[in-house]
Amino acid sequence: xxxxxxxxxxxxxxxxxxxxxxxxxxxxxxxxxxxxxxxxxxxxxxxxxxxxxxxxxxxxxxxxxxxxxxxxxxxxxxxxxxxxxxxxxxxxxxxxxxxxxxxxxxxxxxxxxxxxxxxxxxxxxxxxxxxxxxxxxxxxxxxxxxxxxxxxxxxxxxxxxxxxxxxxxxxxxxxxxxxxxxxxxxxxxxxxxxx
Amino acid sequence: xxxxxxxxxxxxxxxxxxxxxxxxxxxxxxxxxxxxxxxxxxxxxxxxxxxxxxxxxxxxxxxxxxxxxxxxxxxxxxxxxxxxxxxxxxxxxxxxxxxxxxxxxxxxxxxxxxxxxxxxxxxxxxxxxxxxxxxxxxxxxxxxxxxxxxxxxxxxxxxxxxxxxxxxxxxxxxxxxxxxxxxxxxxxxxxxxxxxxxxxxxxxxxxxxxxxxxxxxxxxxxxxxxxxxxxxxxxxxxxxxxxxxxxxxxxxxxxxxxxxxxxxxxxxxxxxxxxxxxxxxxxxxxxxxxxxxxxxxxxxxxxxxxxxxxxxxxxxxxxxxxxxxxxxxxxxxxxxxxxxxxxxxxxxxxxxxxxxxxxxxxxxxxxxxxxxxxxxxxxxxxxxxxxxxxxxxxxxx
Numbered sequence: 114x115x116x117x118x119x120x121x122x123x124x125x126x127x128x129x130x131x132x133x134x135x136x137x138x139x140x141x142x143x144x145x146x147x148x149x150x151x152x153x154x155x156x157x158x159x160x161x162x163x164x165x166x167x168x169x170x171x172x173x174x175x176x177x178x179x180x181x182x183x184x185x186x187x188x189x190x191x192x193x194x195x196x197x198x199x200x201x202x203x204x205x206x207x208x209x210x211x212x213x214x215x216x217x218x219x220x221x222x223x224x225x226x227x228x229x230x231x232x233x234x235x236x237x238x239x240x241x242x243x244x245x246x247x248x249x250x251x252x253x254x255x256x257x258x259x260x261x262x263x264x265x266x267x268x269x270x271x272x273x274x275x276x277x278x279x280x281x282x283x284x285x286x287x288x289x290x291x292x293x294x295x296x297x298x299x300x301x302x303x304x305x306x307x308x
Numbered sequence: 309x310x311x312x313x314x315x316x317x318x319x320x321x322x323x324x325x326x327x328x329x330x331x332x333x334x335x336x337x338x339x340x341x342x343x344x345x346x347x348x349x350x351x352x353x354x355x356x357x358x359x360x361x362x363x364x365x366x367x368x369x370x371x372x373x374x375x376x377x378x379x380x381x382x383x384x385x386x387x388x389x390x391x392x393x394x395x396x397x398x399x400x401x402x403x404x405x406x407x408x409x410x411x412x413x414x415x416x417x418x419x420x421x422x423x424x425x426x427x428x429x430x431x432x433x434x435x436x437x438x439x440x441x442x443x444x445x446x447x448x449x450x451x452x453x454x455x456x457x458x459x460x461x462x463x464x465x466x467x468x469x470x471x472x473x474x475x476x477x478x479x480x481x482x483x484x485x486x487x488x489x490x491x492x493x494x495x496x497x498x499x500x501x502x503x504x505x506x507x508x509x510x511x512x513x514x515x516x517x518x519x520x521x522x523x524x525x526x527x528x529x530x531x532x533x534x535x536x537x538x539x540x541x542x543x544x545x546x547x548x549x550x551x552x553x554x555x556x557x558x559x560x561x562x563x564x565x566x567x568x569x570x571x572x573x574x575x576x577x578x579x580x581x582x583x584x585x586x587x588x589x590x591x592x593x594x595x596x597x598x599x600x601x602x603x604x605x606x607x608x609x610x611x612x613x614x615x616x617x618x619x620x621x622x623x624x625x626x627x628x629x630x631x632x633x634x635x636x637x638x639x640x641x642x643x644x645x646x647x648x649x650x651x652x653x654x655x656x657x658x659x660x661x662x663x664x665x666x667x668x669x670x671x672x673x674x675x676x677x678x679x680x681x682x683x684x685x686x687x688x689x690x691x692x693x694x695x696x697x698x699x700x701x702x703x704x705x
Contacts, residue, residue: 117643120705141644145703148327166345174350185705193357198348219326244321254358263322266701268632277356284625291318291624298318 120184128175135175139168142185145265146192151215152260153196155249160215163195170195182274189267189275193257200253216245240303247297251290258283259290319624320699324650622655622688627698630655630686635700637682641675642704649675649702651683654695659688662695670702 120141126134146167150160171178171191178187220238248256261272262283269287273280622630631653642649647669656662664680679702688696 141704144327162345170345170348170350170353174354177350177354183705187354190357191353194353194355195345195348197357198345198352216325240321241325257358259322262628263319264325266323266635266703268635269628270632276358278358284628287628288625295318 121180124175124178124180124184127172128178135168135172138184142188143168145185146188149189149192149260149265150196152248152264153193153257154199155214155216155245157213157215157218159199160196163192163199166195167192183271186271186274189261190277193261193275197253197257214242214245217241243298243301243303244294247294247301250297251293255286255290255293258286259294262287263291323699323701327648618690618692620692621696622659622691626688627655627696630688631683631698631700634683634686635702636705637685638679638700638702639705641678641682642670642702644704646670646675646704648704649679650699651679651702652697652699653683653686654697655686655688655691656695657691657693659690661686668702 118137120138123134123138123141127138143164147160147164150163150167151157154160154163167188171188174191178184217238220241248259251259258272258276261267261275262269267275269280269283272278272283276283278286638651649666649668649670651667652665654662654664661684664683666676666679670676670679683700
């Protein structure tokens with residue numbers, strides 16, 4: 114296996130003018146960045162805008178990357194900031210139809226391609242649709258933290274670095290978000306013990 | 309976890325949220341960066357996205373961050389200030405009426421030392437010094453009025469402070485304590501005025517310990533200033549300025565008291581401590597006669613009760629913490645372009661990992677063993693169930 118080039122090395126090279134190195138960084142993280150933005154924004158086009166803007170702004174601000182955190186933490190923070198900015202600047206609360214919800218599109222495509230177990234498919238889709246609604250009902254703070262930790266799989270330490278909040282606060286937010294989400298799911302008829 | 313089946317727990321469901329793989333071409337498509345973000349400065353972008361430590365949604369944030377601690381310390385100081393400032397500055401006569409401390413001291417001075425005339429001077433000096441030192445005490449006597457208590461009750465959410473609050477509901481017990489301790493002061497007329505003030509200050513300081521354990525929010529701020537030192541140098545304790553050098557003890561005891569609520573607030577996700585705290589509160593509130601022993605019991609029982617309880621299964625926080633610590637090692641096993649892998653970690657009741665099963669991209673490859681060994685290092689606190697299984701997703705760095 115060829116030696117791995119770390120993100121930091123790529124950033125260092127990009128700072129020295131190696132645009133290809135930055136391109137490699139983009140390739141590495143674009144999926145995750147887009148996924149995060151999609152979960153935060155619930156809008157495919159906006160998520161793409163934010164993802165693209167994230168890398169542009171990161172490239173412009175390369176000189177300001179102090180290396181104290183991981184580059185992806187830095188990218189995540191920019192994404193979260195841009196996403197929250199976009200959310201706040203929305204004129205009114207947008208309601209997204211399930212078919213347009215980028216968070217559910219994978220389930221839709223899975224259903225189309227894999228019709229082996231239609232009842233299981235339908236249950237799965239209902240579950241995720243309800244979860245998406247429940248997550249939408251959370252406050253911005255709880256929602257952002259839940260997405261980072263529970264959906265994106267970031268550790269409390271990483272989420273703490275991304276959001277600039279102490280780990281204890283992150284743990285509390287996750288706990289609170291899960292509690293509220295469970296309540297919501299129970300109201301929707303999903304077994305709270307199962308969840 | 310199988311890809312097609314509906315996962316069981318909330319965490320499993322969230323962690324395995326279906327992800328649509330986007331094609332490269334969609335990224336390179338001619339979507340120009342929109343000008344809508346033009347007004348977002350770099351400073352805004354690189355700063356913390358959310359107000360740190362604050363939770364929206366109308367729910368109080370935990371007091372775990374430094375900023376929160378400072379804020380709550382400041383709140384406590386404000387409360388204490390208000391509590392102290394409640395009674396207007398009174399002339400000496402009123403003080404004599406209100407406070408047994410000053411009255412008795414004055415009596416002792418007039419009766420016992422009038423004969424010589426010489427001790428009268430120290431006694432006269434003692435009186436103002438005492439007044440100053442006793443001000444918080446006499447105010448405390450007055451300040452036991454409802455508004456200040458309501459303020460304390462409303463603002464101090466920490467349960468330990470509530471325990472203090474219960475203890476403070478017995479002003480009747482304060483007076484005798486004050487009398488007995490302060491009475492000796494005039495009876496010991498030292499040589500110099502300084503010594504006299506020192507002597508008066510010391511008993512009052514000593515007086516604070518038994519009474520104030522359960523008594524006064526005004527003792528809290530100095531304790532908090534120990535954490536946020538110098539933030540409020542003119543905090544309520546400064547009122548007792550002359551006596552201050554002679555009494556490190558009350559400050560120490562106050563810090564013990566004041567830190568408790570903050571510490572009790574600090575780990576909100578741990579329910580065990582809050583349960584024991586409730587028990588301690590009931591204990592403190594129940595036998596109301598044992599005023600002085602109640603707070604100490606609270607202090608000692610809280611840590612003692614916690615370790616004895618073993619939870620049925622590990623808490624989500626413990627699992628997240630354990631896996632979060634092991635995940636960087638597991639992620640390092642994957643190459644940057646490797647696909648995502650999922651692992652199911654089975655903990656046994658002593659908290660160590662019993663087994664790890666890896667699915668996804670790394671399965672059947674050398675990375676699997678690497679991931680397994682990384683995740684085997686995870687450890688949670690012991691729990692009652694025989695085993696507990698937690699899923700996790702391993703994404704490349």
